[in-house]
Amino acid sequence: MKQVRFKILPSAIMDAVMRHSEDLEMKAEAAHALWSYTGVGGKPAQETVLDSSPYVLDFLKDGLAMARADVGSNQYIATIRKFIGCILSLAKDNKEIQDELVEV
Secondary structure, three states: OHHHHHOHHHHHHHHHHHHOOOOHHHHHHHHHHHHHHHHHHHHHHHHHHHHHOOOHHHHHHHHHHHHHHOOOOOOHHHHHHHHHHHHHHHHOOOHHHHHHHHHO
16 A cells, blocks of 8 residues: 555645635535545545544534535535545445544
8 A cells, every 4th residue: 555655645635724714615625635535545544534633524524514505606516525525435444434423
């Protein structure tokens, strides 16, 4: 698993999210990047994402809520899809993370 070489990516993405916390488009792209990262890296990537910031799950929950509230946008469905895809990618074949997601 060469994913180890890219362990810094989730932390860098979450740093950007924390700096631009009100920008829904940026949050959606961050979720999409994390979705891709966990999709390629599997369970080690899932754990790296969750370890990258204590706010990852809150970021996904808040971003999804912002996206759902943005009903009038042309990108409404695509934005929601990015958050849902990231959440599902984090949960795939990982009961511990599924339990955390249900809790949040």
